[in-house]
Every structure is written in C-alpha cells, then in structure tokens.
Amino acid sequence: MRQKVTLKMLSLELGLSISTVSKSLKNDPEISQATIERVRKLAKERNYKPNALAVSLKSNKTRSIGVIIPDILNNFFAKVLLGIEIEASKNNYKIITSISNESFEKEKEYLDMLSYNGVDGFILAVSQEAQTKGEFDHFNEVLKDDIPIVMFDRVADDVYCDKVIVDDKKGAGDAVDKLINSGCKRIGVVSTIQKLSVGKERYEGVERRIKSYEKETKILKLKKTKDYEEQIADFVKDNNYDGIIGLDETAAVSAVNAANILGLKVPEKLSVIGFTNGILSRHSYPKLTTVSQHGRRMGSLAAKILIDKLELRAERYLPETKVIKTSIIERGTTSN
Amino acid sequence: MRQKVTLKMLSLELGLSISTVSKSLKNDPEISQATIERVRKLAKERNYKPNALAVSLKSNKTRSIGVIIPDILNNFFAKVLLGIEIEASKNNYKIITSISNESFEKEKEYLDMLSYNGVDGFILAVSQEAQTKGEFDHFNEVLKDDIPIVMFDRVADDVYCDKVIVDDKKGAGDAVDKLINSGCKRIGVVSTIQKLSVGKERYEGVERRIKSYEKETKILKLKKTKDYEEQIADFVKDNNYDGIIGLDETAAVSAVNAANILGLKVPEKLSVIGFTNGILSRHSYPKLTTVSQHGRRMGSLAAKILIDKLELRAERYLPETKVIKTSIIERGTTSN
DNA sequence: GTGAAAGCGCTAACAC
DNA sequence: GTGTTAGCGCTTTCAC
Numbered sequence: 081m082r083q084k085v086t087l088k089m090l091s092l093e094l095g096l097s098i099s100t101v102s103k104s105l106k107n108d109p110e111i112s113q114a115t116i117e118r119v120r121k122l123a124k125e126r127n128y129k130p131n132a133l134a135v136s137l138k139s140n141k142t143r144s145i146g147v148i149i150p151d152i153l154n155n156f157f158a159k160v161l162l163g164i165e166i167e168a169s170k171n172n173y174k175i176i177t178s179i180s181n182e183s184f185e186k187e188k189e190y191l192d193m194l195s196y197n198g199v200d201g202f203i204l205a206v207s208q209e210a211q212t213k214g215e216f217d218h219f220n221e222v223l224k225d226d227i228p229i230v231m232f233d234r235v236a237d238d239v240y241c242d243k244v245i246v247d248d249k250k251g252a253g254d255a256v257d258k259l260i261n262s263g264c265k266r267i268g269v270v271s272t273i274q275k276l277s278v279g280k281e282r283y284e285g286v287e288r289r290i291k292s293y294e295k296e297t298k299i300l301k302l303k304k305t306k307d308y309e310e311q312i313a314d315f316v317k318d319n320n321y322d323g324i325i326g327l328d329e330t331a332a333v334s335a336v337n338a339a340n341i342l343g344l345k346v347p348e349k350l351s352v353i354g355f356t357n358g359i360l361s362r363h364s365y366p367k368l369t370t371v372s373q374h375g376r377r378m379g380s381l382a383a384k385i386l387i388d389k390l391e392l393r394a395e396r397y398l399p400e401t402k403v404i405k406t407s408i409i410e411r412g413t414t415s416n
Numbered sequence: 417m418r419q420k421v422t423l424k425m426l427s428l429e430l431g432l433s434i435s436t437v438s439k440s441l442k443n444d445p446e447i448s449q450a451t452i453e454r455v456r457k458l459a460k461e462r463n464y465k466p467n468a469l470a471v472s473l474k475s476n477k478t479r480s481i482g483v484i485i486p487d488i489l490n491n492f493f494a495k496v497l498l499g500i501e502i503e504a505s506k507n508n509y510k511i512i513t514s515i516s517n518e519s520f521e522k523e524k525e526y527l528d529m530l531s532y533n534g535v536d537g538f539i540l541a542v543s544q545e546a547q548t549k550g551e552f553d554h555f556n557e558v559l560k561d562d563i564p565i566v567m568f569d570r571v572a573d574d575v576y577c578d579k580v581i582v583d584d585k586k587g588a589g590d591a592v593d594k595l596i597n598s599g600c601k602r603i604g605v606v607s608t609i610q611k612l613s614v615g616k617e618r619y620e621g622v623e624r625r626i627k628s629y630e631k632e633t634k635i636l637k638l639k640k641t642k643d644y645e646e647q648i649a650d651f652v653k654d655n656n657y658d659g660i661i662g663l664d665e666t667a668a669v670s671a672v673n674a675a676n677i678l679g680l681k682v683p684e685k686l687s688v689i690g691f692t693n694g695i696l697s698r699h700s701y702p703k704l705t706t707v708s709q710h711g712r713r714m715g716s717l718a719a720k721i722l723i724d725k726l727e728l729r730a731e732r733y734l735p736e737t738k739v740i741k742t743s744i745i746e747r748g749t750t751s752n
Numbered sequence: 753g754t755g756a757a758a759g760c761g762c763t764a765a766c767a768c
Numbered sequence: 769g770t771g772t773t774a775g776c777g778c779t780t781t782c783a784c
Contacts, residue, residue, distance in 0.1 A: 084533070086777060097755045102779065112753055132533035133473045134777035137760050142469070144512070152498050153695065158488050165488075165515050169526075174534065176480070177513040179501045190505075197420070197468035198510065309701075330699065337701040359489065360699050363666065365645075365673040422761060433771045438763065448769060470761035473776050 085128045094122060105130075144174040145386060146199035148190050150182045150207045150234070155329065155358035156375045157205065160232060163379020164203055171387050173200075184209035188218040195222045201386045202227065203379075205234040212275055230386045232378050234277060235401075242389070243401040244382045248278055251371040251406030252285025255325050255353045258369070260293060262351045262414045264323030269299040270312050270335055271327035282327045282355065308334035313341045316350065326354040332368055333360045336413055352413040366412030378404055421464045430458060441466075480510040481722060482535035484526050486518045486543045486570070491665070491694035492711045493541065496568060499715020500539055507723050509536075520545035524554040531558045537722045538563065539715075541570040548611055566722045568714050570613060571737075578725070579737040580718045584614055587707040587742030588621025591661050591689045594705070596629060598687045598750045600659030605635040606648050606671055607663035618663045618691065644670035649677045652686065662690040668704055669696045672749055688749040702748030710740055 091101045096115070104111050104119035105128075122128075136142045145168055149157045161177065168175050176199055180187040187207045194202070202222065210216065216236045219229060223241055232244040259267055269286055273279035283299055290297045300315040302308050312335050316324065326332025332354025336346055344350040346366055354361060357372035381402060389397075410416075427434045432451070440447050440455035441464075458464075472478045481504055485493045497513065504511050512535055516523040523543045530538070538558065546552065552572045555565060559577055568580040595603055605622055609615035619635055626633045636651040638644050648671050652660065662668025668690025672682055680686040682702055690697060693708035717738060725733075746752075 100754055110753065129532050131777050133469060137469045137473050138778055152494050153491065155489065155695070158494050162488050162515060165513065169514070174512050176510050177501065178505070179498060196465050333699045340701045359491070360695060363669045363696050365676045365701065436770055446769060467761050474762055
C-alpha cells in the first residue's frame with residue numbers, strides 16, 4: 081500500500097492541529113478562510129488523499145458494492161456487470177465481484193463474508209442451485225442486518241428487496257408475434273435453461289401467445305450429453321417446424337446452425353429468434369434476430385437503485401421492482 | 417453494514433480484557449488453555465468475526481486485489497477474470513473489478529484510486545490507448561509505492577513487474593503449420609486488433625513461419641465502418657486464398673461467415689483458424705479451430721503469482737515473466 | 753477560530 | 769497469565 085500523506089503530516093508541517101486541518105479540508109465554516117486556503121494548498125501540493133480505510137472504520141461505510149454473478153462467461157451477465165461498473169464508478173463506488181458459479185454454497189459464502197465487513201450493499205442474480213432448491217434464507221439474513229440487496233434478472237419472489245427484472249413473458253410473446261408475422265406456421269421452442277425461472281417464464285409467455293393464435297408448440301430441452309445442433313435438427317425435422325424460438329442465446333444460435341445441417345435456408349425455410357442480444361447473436365450466420373434484455377441498462381439501473389438507497393438512507397422507502405422492457409433486435413434470421 | 421460483535425463485547429461478557437480476548441482468539445501461548453477455550457466458545461456462539469476494516473487499518477493490508485480489464489464483454493478477458501476470481505477466493509482475497517474500457521485515463525484513474533487505499537496489488541491487462549500512446553508511467557508510479565502489479569496478455573515491456581503472457585508468436589506459427597498441413601496453398605490473415613501488441617506479435621509469428629515455407633501473406637485490417645464479412649469475402653476472392661488465419665476471435669468467425677457468403681465450403685475450399693478459444697468459436701458453423709490462450713489458466717496463474725508475492729514479501733524476489741503455451745483446439749474449420 | 757480528546761475495532765509492546 | 773496503553777487515520781464533540 082502506498083506511503084500515504086496523512087492529516088498528521090499536514091498538521092505538523094502547517095503548525096496546526098489535526099482537527100483544524102480536517103475541518104479545513106471540509107470547508108467547515110468554523111475555520112477562517114485564510115487557514116482553509118493554506119491547508120488546501122498544501123494538501124494539493126502533497127497530493128493528500130484521505131485514507132479510505134480509516135474513513136470507513138469511522139463511518140461504517142465502505143463505498144463498495146458486492147456483486148455476485150452466477151456465470152461471468154455468460155455474455156448477458158458480463159453486460160450487466162459492465163452496466164453496474166460504469167454506474168458505480170460514476171458515483172465513486174468500488175465493486176467487489178464474486179462469481180457463484182451457480183452454486184448455492186458459494187453464493188452463501190460470499191454473501192456472508194462480504195456482508196460482514198466489506199460492502200455497503202449487494203447486487204446479484206440468484207444462482208441456479210439456490211433457485212432450484214428454493215433456498216433464500218441467506219438473503220433474508222443479510223437484509224435483516226440492514227444491508228440492502230438489489231436482485232436482477234434471476235430474482236427470488238419470496239425475498240423482500242429491490243429487483244430489476246425483464247418482462248420475459250411479454251418478450252416471449254413478442255417473439256411469437258415476430259415469427260407469425262414472418263409467415264411461420266409451425267413454431268418450436270428450444271432451450272438450455274429450463275431449470276431457471278427465466279426459462280420457465282419465457283416458455284410460459286410463448287405458450288400463451290401461441291395459444292392465442294390457436295396453435296400449439298413443444299419445447300426441446302437440450303441435453304449437454306449430445307451436440308445441440310443435432311438435437312435441434314432432429315426436433316425440427318420430426319415436427320416439420322418452420323420457426324424456432326431459442327429461449328437463450330446458445331440454444332438460438334445452435335438452431336441457426338442446425339438449419340445449416342438440414343440444408344434449410346434461414347430465414348426462407350426456417351426462421352429463428354433468440355433471447356439475449358449478445359455477442360453470439362451478432363456473429364452467427366445469418367445474424368440472429370433476438371429479444372434484447374438490455375443487460376447493460378439493467379446493470380446500471382440496479383446500481384442506481386442501490387446507490388440511491390445507500391445515500392438517502394433517511395426515508396427508508398419500500399422495495400420496488402423495476403421492469404425493463406424487452407425489444408426485438410431484427411437481424412437476418414427472420415423476414416418481414 | 418452488519419451489526420457486529422466486537423472484541424469489546426466479548427471481553428465485557430467474559431470479564432476479561434480486550435487484549436486477552438484478542439490473544440485467545442489467536443491461540444497465543446501466553447494465555448491459559450482454559451481461558452482460550454472459554455473465549456473461543458463464546459466467540460463461536462456469538463458468531464464473532466473480526467472487523468476487516470479495523471484489521472486493515474492496523475495492518476495496512478486489505479486482502480483485496482485490484483483487477484483492471486480493458487473489456488469485459490470480450491470472452492477472453494471474462495475467462496481470465498474467472499481464473500483470477502477462483503484463485504483469489506481460494507486464498508481468501510477479494511477482487512475489485514474495474515473496467516478501463518481501453519481508455520488510458522480510466523486506467524490511470526483506477527490505478528490511482530485503488531492504489532491509494534484499497535488494494536494490496538494489481539492484476540491487469542494494459543488498455544489499448546495506453547499501449548498505442550506508449551504511456552506507462554502510471555504503472556511505474558504504483559510500483560514505486562511498492563504495490564505489486566502482475567500484467568497479463570497485454571503487457572508493457574518497459575514496466576518492470578511480473579507478467580503472464582502467451583507465446584503468441586509461436587502460437588501463430590503453429591496456426592500456419594496447421595493450415596499448411598491441411599493442404600492450404602495460399603494463406604491470408606485477417607485481424608481487428610492490429611493496434612495491440614498481441615496483434616502485432618501474432619502477425620509477426622505468422623509472417624515468419626510463412627516465409628519458412630517460402631510463401632507470402634498479406635494482412636487485412638478490418639475496419640469498423642463496414643461489415644467484416646464483406647471485407648473478408650473481397651479479400652479472399654481478390655487473393656484467391658484457401659486458408660485464413662484470424663488473429664482474434666471476431667475476425668476468425670467473420671472469416672467463416674464470409675465463406676458462407678462466397679459459397680465456399682469450409683474447410684474443403686477454405687480453411688480457417690482463429691485465436692482465442694472462446695464462446696464464438698464453439699458456436700460458429702462449422703465450429704472454429706483455434707489457438708487457445710488458456711485464459712482461465714492465465715488468470716489463476718497471475719493471481720497465484722501476485723498472492724505469493726503479497727504473502728511471502730520477505731525475500732522480494734525479482735519480477736518474472738511466465739509464458740503460457742498455446743495449444744490448438746481442432747474443430748471443424750480445418751482438415752487433417 | 754483553533755485545539756484537545758475520545759473513539760471506530762483491532763493489534764502488540766510492555767507492564768504487572 | 770492477564771491487563772494497560774498507545775496507535776493505525778480519521779471525525780466530531782466540546783472546551784478554550
């Protein structure tokens with residue numbers, strides 16, 4: 081750690097007391113203008129910066145935010161992280177990034193460790209394991225200690241905290257509309273995320289909308305044991321689909337590639353629409369039409385909410401749930 | 417922040433002094449076994465955890481590592497971050513993640529802010545701007561203050577610190593070999609990263625190896641103003657290439673897609689090999705053969721080096737540069 | 753208008 | 769074997 085300039089050093093050099101120096105730097109009206117200027121001048125010269133650790137110890141605030149992410153290799157989460165980071169840095173907050181790797185244990189551990197002495201609040205997406213197990217006590221414990229949490233994307237309904245989610249059901253419905261308008265008659269769904277709440281949510285949205293067209297659909301839950309492309313190719317062939325909705329980016333891109341295997345032209349013979357407007361979607365061939373969750377915006381919004389709560393703690397208002405609207409990014413796997 | 421159990425509380429409850437309690441928790445031999453046990457028992461009951469802030473203030477160590485990454489949306493960096501996080505968490509270090517977004521100013525700002533009072537050391541990849549400008553003083557300042565830095569992937573030769581790099585030149589040579597062995601006669605290079613040291617390094621490696629086969633090559637620097645695919649398609653057609661080396665993942669995947677535009681079968685008519693074994697490579701069609709940098713390993717190695725240095729500060733050994741060997745991941749865009 | 757003193761929670765040298 | 773004390777760097781109340 082850097083050899084620091086302290087208040088003590090400044091006070092010694094100026095022949096003033098530590099407290100006078102401290103007050104001067106805060107422009108305390110008690111102090112004469114002349115002194116304030118002398119102090120500030122030297123402080124600037126010496127490049128004085130307060131010791132954040134000492135300030136934190138005193139104030140019980142660290143100006144840091146714990147971010148717990150299930151999977152950093154997932155482009156969506158990377159986007160959210162970026163959004164959080166930008167907003168935090170704007171407000172002079174640091175972020176401590178932890179990766180739960182979808183594990184309940186790790187999530188709990190991080191929550192525990194960081195809440196104890198490290199962060200003023202959390203931003204997180206619930207791990208898959210916690211979600212399947214329905215274990216949410218670890219969140220409530222943190223909240224009980226008055227450390228705010230903002231959940232995004234994957235949230236726990238039973239936990240009473242701020243949330244930022246996406247209207248997945250509606251987005252899924254829009255995806256159906258898009259395919260229907262592209263002229264699709266038979267639409268199938270493929271997914272690698274049916275264990276997650278978002279996956280279920282999206283499928284529900286698809287199903288409902290499909291029904292409104294008096295049609296039916298089926299879902300293919302992709303298995304890791306076999307090539308996604310092949311599973312999808314079989315699925316499309318067997319059901320004679322001309323439209324595929326991929327509930328996550330991987331599934332959707334795999335569907336596009338499956339068309340290649342089958343020799344089906346996209347979008348002429350097979351239309352595809354995916355979720356998550358990530359890097360994969362922009363680099364498939366043809367480029368994928370997707371329902372965008374606006375991950376970055378989601379991240380910055382979550383950070384904004386948390387920081388607001390942290391700063392104007394005074395009136396502790398009630399938790400709110402913000403819903404981000406999805407939008408369809410039209411590219412080459414659907415036609416108009 | 418959580419309502420904490422402090423040493424003071426324990427000491428009050430036990431009728432002992434604070435220091436006795438403190439020592440007991442450290443199993444100090446000065447303290448009687450009986451007392452130690454009493455103290456530990458209560459501490460466990462009360463779920464006592466030392467206040468990290470106070471410990472940090474005292475010890476001048478924060479057990480946190482500043483990680484500065486140029487671009488978190490880049491899958492390679494995400495992988496490295498994952499490697500760092502895992503290793504750090506194993507050693508009970510926190511990581512503070514900052515994203516320079518390739519900007520020199522941001523990089524400097526983060527370095528400054530975190531070095532002043534926040535982290536024990538840094539792990540970073542140099543931003544593009546700093547690299548093109550050749551501005552490295554901000555790193556030296558930090559080092560001067562005795563805060564260790566470990567650079568990875570994108571390093572600054574002039575800065576005297578630990579480094580973890582990849583043998584890009586050799587990897588590039590291997591890529592050439594691979595294409596030649598696949599039967600390629602005319603090999604072209606495409607890249608989106610020619611401003612970066614890694615880009616230059618890789619191109620040099622390609623050029624040299626190509627020469628050893630008494631062949632020639634050219635490089636296409638992709639411009640953001642136009643579709644990558646189209647630029648590459650023209651490049652391939654004009655030069656009649658049957659092999660393409662993409663110096664980064666985006667360029668390589670775009671080359672595969674360009675083949676689609678040209679109606680060239682991959683790998684029969686056009687072989688492609690890329691760098692960075694990321695998510696894009698696994699989801700192109702056909703799946704991309706790549707030179708892997710082993711990002712995750714890189715991250716964990718960097719973290720290991722830093723933590724080692726931090727913990728056994730005693731013998732301050734000289735900075736070292738570790739070279740990670742690349743390896744070729746064979747997939748569908750090359751033949752044997 | 754300036755300074756002394758206490759205290760945030762912990763550690764460690766030193767006393768008893 | 770246990771306790772006292774000083775101090776990490778800062779803020780803040782209270783005294784002068």
